[in-house]
Amino acid sequence: MTVRMGWKGAVASIAGLLVAVAAIGWTWRIDVSRRAATWLLDRGGVGPVSLTVAAIDLGGLHARDISLFGGAVRVEALTLSYDPRQLVTGTLRQATVTRPNVTLGMTESGLEVGGMSLSGTGSGPSFLDQVRIDALRIVDGHIVINTPTGPLEATVSTELAIVGTDITGSALSAEVTVPTAGRTRIEAPTIALSLADGGVGLRFTDVAVRPSDLLWEMEGLDGTLAWKNGRLAAALTSGRVNSTDTPVVVSPVHLTADASMDGPLIAFTVAGAIQPPSGTLRIEAAGHHDRSSGKGTATVTAGPVVFRAGGARPQDLFPILAGAMPDLSGSVGLSGSVSWDGAVLTPALVLRLADGVYEPKGVRLSGIRSDIALSGLWPVATRPKQIITGTVEAGGLPAIRATLTFQLLPKPALRIESSRMEFLGGRITTSPFVVDSARPNLDTTIALYQVDLGEFFKLVGVDGLGGAGRLDGTIPLSVGPGTVVIRDGHLAATEPGVIRLDSGALPKQITEAGESMTLVLQALADFHYDTLTVDLAGAAAGDGTVLLKLQGKNPNLLDGRPFHINIRLESNFDRLVDIALRSMEAAQALLRRTTGSARR
Numbered sequence: 304m305t306v307r308m309g310w311k312g313a314v315a316s317i318a319g320l321l322v323a324v325a326a327i328g329w330t331w332r333i334d335v336s337r338r339a340a341t342w343l344l345d346r347g348g349v350g351p352v353s354l355t356v357a358a359i360d361l362g363g364l365h366a367r368d369i370s371l372f373g374g375a376v377r378v379e380a381l382t383l384s385y386d387p388r389q390l391v392t393g394t395l396r397q398a399t400v401t402r403p404n405v406t407l408g409m410t411e412s413g414l415e416v417g418g419m420s421l422s423g424t425g426s427g428p429s430f431l432d433q434v435r436i437d438a439l440r441i442v443d444g445h446i447v448i449n450t451p452t453g454p455l456e457a458t459v460s461t462e463l464a465i466v467g468t469d470i471t472g473s474a475l476s477a478e479v480t481v482p483t484a485g486r487t488r489i490e491a492p493t494i495a496l497s498l499a500d501g502g503v504g505l506r507f508t509d510v511a512v513r514p515s516d517l518l519w520e521m522e523g524l525d526g527t528l529a530w531k532n533g534r535l536a537a538a539l540t541s542g543r544v545n546s547t548d549t550p551v552v553v554s555p556v557h558l559t560a561d562a563s564m565d566g567p568l569i570a571f572t573v574a575g576a577i578q579p580p581s582g583t584l585r586i587e588a589a590g591h592h593d594r595s596s597g598k599g600t601a602t603v604t605a606g607p608v609v610f611r612a613g614g615a616r617p618q619d620l621f622p623i624l625a626g627a628m629p630d631l632s633g634s635v636g637l638s639g640s641v642s643w644d645g646a647v648l649t650p651a652l653v654l655r656l657a658d659g660v661y662e663p664k665g666v667r668l669s670g671i672r673s674d675i676a677l678s679g680l681w682p683v684a685t686r687p688k689q690i691i692t693g694t695v696e697a698g699g700l701p702a703i704r705a706t707l708t709f710q711l712l713p714k715p716a717l718r719i720e721s722s723r724m725e726f727l728g729g730r731i732t733t734s735p736f737v738v739d740s741a742r743p744n745l746d747t748t749i750a751l752y753q754v755d756l757g758e759f760f761k762l763v764g765v766d767g768l769g770g771a772g773r774l775d776g777t778i779p780l781s782v783g784p785g786t787v788v789i790r791d792g793h794l795a796a797t798e799p800g801v802i803r804l805d806s807g808a809l810p811k812q813i814t815e816a817g818e819s820m821t822l823v824l825q826a827l828a829d830f831h832y833d834t835l836t837v838d839l840a841g842a843a844a845g846d847g848t849v850l851l852k853l854q855g856k857n858p859n860l861l862d863g864r865p866f867h868i869n870i871r872l873e874s875n876f877d878r879l880v881d882i883a884l885r886s887m888e889a890a891q892a893l894l895r896r897t898t899g900s901a902r903r
Contacts, residue, residue: 351370351372351373352370352371353368353369353370354366354367354368354369354370355367355368355369361387362384362385362386362387363382363383363384363385364381364382364383364385365380365381365382365383366378366380366381367379367380367381369381371417372416372417373417374417375405375406375407375416375417376403376404376405376406376416376417377403377404377405378400378401378402378403378404379401379402379403380399380400380401380402381398381399381400381401382398382399382401383395383397383398384396384397384398394435394436394437395435395436395437396437396438397436397437397438397439397440398436398438398439398440399439399440399442400439400440400441400442400444401442401443402442402443402444402445403441403444403445404444404445404446404447405444405445405446405447406446406447406449407446407447407448407449408448408449435465435466436463436464436465437464438462438463438464439462439463439464439465440461440462440463441459441460441461441462441463442460443458443459443460444457444458444459444460445457445458445459446458446459450594454480455479455480456479456480457477457478457479457480458477458478459475459476459477460474460475460476460477461473461474461475461476461477461494462474463496469495469496469497470495470496470497471493471494471495471496472491472493472494472495472496473492473493473494474492475489475490475491475492475494476488476489476490477489477490477491486514486515486516487512487513487514487515488511488512488513488514488515489510489511489512489513490510490511490513491507491508491509491510491511492508492509492510493507493508493509494506494507494508494510495507502529502530502531502532503528503529503530503531504527504528504529504530505527505528505529505530506526506527506528507524507525507526507527507528508525509522509523509524509525510523510524510525511523511524512524518546518547518548518552518681519544519545519546519547520544520545520547521542521543521544521545521558522542522543522545523541523542523543524539524541524542525539525540525541525542526538526539526540526541526542526560527540534563534564534565535562535563535564535569536561536562536563536564537560537561537562537563538560538561538562539558539559539560539561540559541557541558541559542557542558542559542560543555543556543557543558544556544558544575548623550622550623551622551623552621552622552623553577553620553621553622554577554578554579554619554620554621554622555577556575556576556577556586557575557576557577557578558573558574558575559573559574559575560572560573560574564594567593567594567595568591568592568593568594569591569592569593569594569599570590570591571588571589571590571591571592571601572587572588572589573586573587573588573589574586574587575587575588577620579615579619579620583608583615584605584606584608584620585605585606586603586604586605587603587604587605588601588602588603588604588641589601589602590602590640590641592643596644597643597644597645598642598643598644598645599642599643600640600641600642600643601640601641601642602639602640603637603638603639603640603641603652604636604637604638605636605637605638606634606635606636606637607634607635607636607655607657608620608634608635608636609632609633609634610631610632610633610634610635611632612632616631617631617635631659631660631661632658632659632660633656633657633658633659633660633671634655634656634657634658634659635654635655635656635659636654636655637652637653637654637655638652638653638655639651639652639653639677640652641680648680650677650678650679650680651676652676652677652680653674653675653676653677654673654674654675654677655673655674655675656671656672656673656674656675656691657672658670658671658672659671659672659693665697666695666696666697667695667696667697668693668694668695668696669693669694669696670692670693670694671691671692671693672691672692672693673689673690673691673692675689675691676689679713682713682715683711683713683715684711684712684713685709685710685711686710687710687718687720688708688710688720689708689709689710689711690706690707690708690709691706691707691709692704692705692706692707693705695724701758703724703725703726704724704725705722705723705724705725706722706723706724707719707721707722708720708721708722712737714739714741716737716738716739716741717737717738717739718735718736718737719733719735719736719737719738719747720735721733721734721735726754727751727754727755727758727759727762728753728754728755728758728773729751729752729753729754729755729773729774730751730752730753730754731749731750731751731752731754732749732750732752733747733748733749733750734747734748734750735747744781744782744783744784745781745782746779746780746781746782747779747780747782748777748778748779748780749777749778749779749780750776750777751774751775751776751777751778751794752775753773753774753775753797754773754774754775755771755772755773756770756771756772756773756774756796756800756802757769757770757771759774759794759837763839763847763849763874764874765849765872765873765874766805767804767805767806767807768802768803768804768805768849768872769802769803769804769805770800770801770802770803771800771801772796772798772799772800772801772802772832772835773796773797773798773800774794774795774796774797774835774837775794775795775797776792776793776794776795776837777792777793777794778792778794778839779791779792789839789840789847790840791838791839791840792837792838792839792840793836793837793838793839794836794837794839795834795835795836795837796832796834796835796836799831799832799833799855800831800832800835801829801830801831801832802827802830802832802835802851802853803827803828803829803830804824804827804828804830805828806824806827806828823866823868823870825857825860826856826857826860826866826868827857827868827870828857829857829858829859830853830855830856830857830866830868831855831856831857831858832853832854832855833854833855834852834853834854834855835851835852835853835854835855836851836852837849837850837851837852838850838852839874847873847874848871848872848873848874849871849872849874850869850870850871850872851868851869851870851871851872852868852869853866853867853868853869854866854867854868
């Protein structure tokens with residue numbers, strides 16, 4: 304059997320029918336009203352029906368314990384106010400429905416109540432076509448819709464006006480519990496509902512949606528929804544998504560959207576824009592969702608947006624980055640897809656960086672390029688073996704071309720799987736290490752290949768020491784809060800070369816150590832070595848020592864007599880320490896800014 308009126312129509316039916324039969328007999332008006340209403344409502348297709356009429360007169364009616372559709376619709380109390388002269392035109396002044404409880408089922412053909420469809424076309428006029436309710440107040444209504452993925456529940460309070468099949472509402476307040484998505488608060492100052500031609504049409508303005516378990520909310524939603532014969536079409540003409548986290552993660556996103564539902568399948572498109580004072584980030588998504596399985600997928604594109612001095616900045620779009628990347632410029636874009644199974648999101652997105660320049664304190668990174676595959680959105684995480692390239696300038700050293708292989712972990716932490724730098728005329732790599740914002744310590748080993756001897760001596764800060772040649776070796780490095788310690792660093796020359804030591808730059812305890820040291824210093828003024836090893840040791844303060852072990856000769860001393868020399872020189876690893884500390888501090892600051900709120 305097909306029913307057209309639903310529970311609101313049933314309420315209006317009760318009102319009209321009970322008032323109409325009141326004239327049968329004033330003495331037995333309550334009992335007669337109850338019996339007549341029960342009989343007529345059963346015949347009207349909303350039975351089995353039961354109710355109690357508590358009071359009735361020429362100006363109003365009060366009923367309680369109302370049950371329709373065999374208990375699928377229950378109403379604790381119904382109070383009507385009317386002018387008897389207007390009843391003949393089907394007009395009620397006011398109806399108050401207290402604690403209605405409605406249980407619906409969702410099938411492929413639409414909604415059902417008590418096993419009967421609410422979306423059929425039917426024939427002939429329904430009661431709603433002939434009724435007008437100036438003010439219908441619903442207090443603490445409870446609606447349950449049993450769907451294939453679980454029950455959807457809503458607690459609703461609102462004020463409605465019913466004119467035939469058109470219903471307008473104000474001050475709607477609802478709390479909806481959706482399977483796998485938790486509770487959501489909905490507030491709608493204005494809605495308009497049409498129940499014509501066997502379908503449902505809804506128009507809404509300035510709606511707010513506030514999920515309790517998510518760090519975002521939607522406001523200012525305007526749009527329409529149409530449901531007929533199990534098919535739904537919806538359009539969001541305007542709306543805004545706000546981040547509710549502290550600090551704010553994303554600036555407000557302005558949205559438009561379209562969606563359609565045919566049976567269990569929902570198809571949708573969404574367009575969004577973040578529009579701070581300078582620059583705009585545009586976002587587009589299109590996809591589908593299967594209500595029967597709770598699964599879906601969407602393709603997503605965002606940007607690219609160009610950051611530059613005097614224009615858009617990252618913190619304009621993502622306020623959480625304020626202070627973390629004040630001088631970032633370059634192009635950033637996002638594309639790929641996101642799939643979900645219930646509340647579990649699985650991204651397959653690529654974040655593209657191009658022509659980036661980033662200048663944390665004391666370091667300049669330029670020419671930054673990377674295609675980063677994201678494996679998590681909140682907290683942000685990446686797949687292993689992501690590669691980023693760029694040029695590093697720090698500590699007054701020549702520009703270094705660097706390639707970094709990394710993974711951003713959801714801890715949050717940054718795992719450096721490997722790094723390679725074209726530096727000191729050769730190549731430098733590091734062993735894997737992790738930068739953790741909650742644990743400011745790391746250990747790694749720097750490996751040097753064919754680095755320039757003279758440039759290396761400048762890096763380790765030995766005054767007066769220079770030369771020519773190539774070195775291979777390793778330097779173990781331990782970095783902590785404000786400290787860098789070098790232990791057992793060892794390098795060796797890969798071919799003969801030259802060392803030149805300016806003895807005038809050495810302390811007196813070396814230059815005045817005796818005749819034999821004088822001869823050594825003379826030899827080292829222009830020492831052509833055949834073999835050379837360099838051992839490094841450094842303290843937390845940056846001071847350290849360099850132990851040179853050489854075999855060779857000075858062609859201008861003692862007719863080129865060979866020498867075997869071991870000499871320990873004081874050094875200052877400040878440059879090396881500064882580079883290591885600034886790099887770690889910049890990485891930790893970025894981690895804290897971009898993922899700090901996710902830890903909460």
